[in-house]
Amino acid sequence: MSKHLLFLFLLLTFQGIAKPQQISETEKLASTAKIWGFLKYYHPQVADGKFDWDNQLLEILPKVKSADSKEALSEIYLNWIAGLGEVPPCKKCDKNSDETYFDKNFDLSWFNNPDTFTSQLSDKLKFIEQNRFQGKQHYVYAPYKQVGNIALKNEPEYKNLDWSNPDMRLLIAFKYWNYVEYFFPYKYQTDQPWDTVLLETIAKLETARSEQDFHDALLQMIVKIDDAHGGFTASQNNYYYPNMKTQFIDEQLVVRGFYNDSLAQQSPIKRGDVILAVDDVTVENMIQNHMDFVWGSNPASKFRNLGYEIIRSTEPSTKKITFQRDGEVMNVDVQNYVVSDILPKQPDKWKVLNGNLGYVDMGKLTHDDVAEMMEELLNTKAIIFDIRNYPKGTLYLIASYLVPEKRDFFKVIQPDLDYPGRFKWREGMQCGNPKNNEYYAGKIILLVNEITQSHAEFTTMALQTSNNVITVGSQTAGADGNVSTLELGGGIKTTISGIGIFYPDSTETQRKGVKVDVEVRPTIQGLRDGRDEVLEKALELAKS
Known part of the structure; x- marks a missing residue:
C-alpha cells in the first residue's frame, strides 16, 4: 500500500472513531426522563427534598435539546449530578442483600446503554445506586405500612397548568412514567415494554396541538399498564x-x-x-x-x-x-x-331457594348481616355466594363460619422504599376460625364474572379456602391489590394497583383473574329468556 493510500486509510479510520455519536431527540428526552426519575428516588440530596425537582427538570430540558451527540448529552448529565452535592458511602445499603426480593420489575440496565451514555456517566449512576438514599423519602411514602401502597407527596398542584408548554407536558408524563417504573408491582406483565411506552408517549406529547391531545397522550400511556385499576380523569364530571x-x-x-x-x-x-x-x-x-x-x-x-x-x-x-x-x-x-337516583328498594340480601339452597348477594351483605345470614342458612345443602358485584368487607367474618382452621389465601409484594424498583415478599393474612365447632359443612359455590374486580377478587380468594368449594362463571377483571390514587397536577388524576396480590402458591391474579373451576358465560338468547345461566349452573352443581 502506498504512503498516500495508507495516510488516507488512517485518516478515515480516525475520523470514524472520533466522530461524536448522534442521538435522536426522542431518545434524548427519554434518557432525561429516566435520569430525572432515578435521581428523584436514589440521590441522597434529591430524595431528601433539597431541590425543587420539577424546576430542575424544566431547567435541564433546554440544555438536553441542544446537545448534538451522546458525549455532549452525557456531559450535561454529569455536570447536573455534580451540582447536586455529595453522595456519601452507604453502609446500610449492603444490608438490602439479605431481603427476599421479587425482582421481575427491577431493571436499571439502561445505565449501561453505550448508544446513549458514556462509560463515565454509567459509572456515576451505578455509584449512586450502590450508595442510594436511606431515609424518609420526600416525594413518596407508605400511608399504611401494614398495607404497603405508595402514595405521592410534596408534588405541586399546578392548578393553572399550561398544557401548551411542551416541557410541562413532558413533566407530567415523566412523573407518571417513573412512578410506574419504580412502584407499580405488575410492570413486568404489561403487553408493551415500559421503555417503549415512554418513547411513544414523548412523540405524542411533542405533537399535541390541544389540551385534548395532551390528555389523550397521557390516557394512552396509562392504558398501557394493562391494569383495570388504571383509571384517568382530568375533570370532575358527573356521569349519567x-x-x-x-x-x-x-x-x-x-x-x-x-x-x-x-x-x-x-x-x-x-x-x-x-x-x-x-x-x-x-x-x-x-x-x-x-x-x-x-x-x-x-x-x-x-x-x-x-x-x-x-x-x-x-x-x-x-x-x-x-x-x-x-x-x-x-x-x-x-x-x-344518575344511577343512584333511580335504584329501587334493595332486594333480599340473602334467601333460601328451592331445594334448601342458600343464596347470598355479596354486593348487598354488610358486616352486621353476616351472623343472621349464617344462622338462617346454616342447615342448607349449599350456599351460593354471588360475587358478580363489589362486596362490603365481609370476607373474614364469613370465612370464620366456613373454614374450620386458619388458612393462607394470599401473599403480597410491596415496594421497598430503601431500594426503589425492588419489591419485598410479605406473607398475607389468614382466614378461618379453628374455634368454631359448628362451621358450615355444605357445598360452597362462588359466582364470578368480569364485574368481579379488586376486593371482589380478594374476597373470592378467601372463600376459595372453604371445604367443598367450587367457583363458577367467567374470567374476572384481573385487578387485585389496594388502589393508589396519583394526583399528577393540573387536576389530572389516575389510579393504579399499589401492591401485588398472589395466591399462596405464587399463582398470579393480576390480568388473569381468580381461579375458575367451571366456566359459564351468559348468552344473548339466555338474556332474552330472562335466565341467569351462571346461577342455573350453580344450582345444578348444588343439587348434584
Missing part, C-alpha cells in the same frame, strides 16, 4: 346513564338488565336486545377507534369498561339508541340518569 345494564357478548353490546324495572316497562328496549349504535355512532366503530383509550387488565375488563363509556354521558340529556331484536332494527330516545 340510560336505565339499562349492558354486557359485551362476542363483541356485541347486549342489554343484560335494568337499574329500575318500573322505568324499563316504559321503554321498548328489552333484555337481550343488541345495541348497534348510540347517537348514530356504531358500537363497531367504538370498538375499533376507542380500545386504545380504554383501561383494563384483560379483554373481559376492557370490554366491560368500553360498554360503560359507550352509553354514558356527562349531562342529563337523552340518547338515541339504535338496537336490534330478531333481525329488526329500531331506534328510541332514552333519558339519562
Whole structure:
C-alpha cells in the first residue's frame, strides 16, 4: 500500500472513531426522563427534598435539546449530578442483600446503554445506586405500612397548568412514567415494554396541538399498564346513564338488565336486545377507534369498561339508541340518569331457594348481616355466594363460619422504599376460625364474572379456602391489590394497583383473574329468556 493510500486509510479510520455519536431527540428526552426519575428516588440530596425537582427538570430540558451527540448529552448529565452535592458511602445499603426480593420489575440496565451514555456517566449512576438514599423519602411514602401502597407527596398542584408548554407536558408524563417504573408491582406483565411506552408517549406529547391531545397522550400511556385499576380523569364530571345494564357478548353490546324495572316497562328496549349504535355512532366503530383509550387488565375488563363509556354521558340529556331484536332494527330516545337516583328498594340480601339452597348477594351483605345470614342458612345443602358485584368487607367474618382452621389465601409484594424498583415478599393474612365447632359443612359455590374486580377478587380468594368449594362463571377483571390514587397536577388524576396480590402458591391474579373451576358465560338468547345461566349452573352443581 502506498504512503498516500495508507495516510488516507488512517485518516478515515480516525475520523470514524472520533466522530461524536448522534442521538435522536426522542431518545434524548427519554434518557432525561429516566435520569430525572432515578435521581428523584436514589440521590441522597434529591430524595431528601433539597431541590425543587420539577424546576430542575424544566431547567435541564433546554440544555438536553441542544446537545448534538451522546458525549455532549452525557456531559450535561454529569455536570447536573455534580451540582447536586455529595453522595456519601452507604453502609446500610449492603444490608438490602439479605431481603427476599421479587425482582421481575427491577431493571436499571439502561445505565449501561453505550448508544446513549458514556462509560463515565454509567459509572456515576451505578455509584449512586450502590450508595442510594436511606431515609424518609420526600416525594413518596407508605400511608399504611401494614398495607404497603405508595402514595405521592410534596408534588405541586399546578392548578393553572399550561398544557401548551411542551416541557410541562413532558413533566407530567415523566412523573407518571417513573412512578410506574419504580412502584407499580405488575410492570413486568404489561403487553408493551415500559421503555417503549415512554418513547411513544414523548412523540405524542411533542405533537399535541390541544389540551385534548395532551390528555389523550397521557390516557394512552396509562392504558398501557394493562391494569383495570388504571383509571384517568382530568375533570370532575358527573356521569349519567340510560336505565339499562349492558354486557359485551362476542363483541356485541347486549342489554343484560335494568337499574329500575318500573322505568324499563316504559321503554321498548328489552333484555337481550343488541345495541348497534348510540347517537348514530356504531358500537363497531367504538370498538375499533376507542380500545386504545380504554383501561383494563384483560379483554373481559376492557370490554366491560368500553360498554360503560359507550352509553354514558356527562349531562342529563337523552340518547338515541339504535338496537336490534330478531333481525329488526329500531331506534328510541332514552333519558339519562344518575344511577343512584333511580335504584329501587334493595332486594333480599340473602334467601333460601328451592331445594334448601342458600343464596347470598355479596354486593348487598354488610358486616352486621353476616351472623343472621349464617344462622338462617346454616342447615342448607349449599350456599351460593354471588360475587358478580363489589362486596362490603365481609370476607373474614364469613370465612370464620366456613373454614374450620386458619388458612393462607394470599401473599403480597410491596415496594421497598430503601431500594426503589425492588419489591419485598410479605406473607398475607389468614382466614378461618379453628374455634368454631359448628362451621358450615355444605357445598360452597362462588359466582364470578368480569364485574368481579379488586376486593371482589380478594374476597373470592378467601372463600376459595372453604371445604367443598367450587367457583363458577367467567374470567374476572384481573385487578387485585389496594388502589393508589396519583394526583399528577393540573387536576389530572389516575389510579393504579399499589401492591401485588398472589395466591399462596405464587399463582398470579393480576390480568388473569381468580381461579375458575367451571366456566359459564351468559348468552344473548339466555338474556332474552330472562335466565341467569351462571346461577342455573350453580344450582345444578348444588343439587348434584
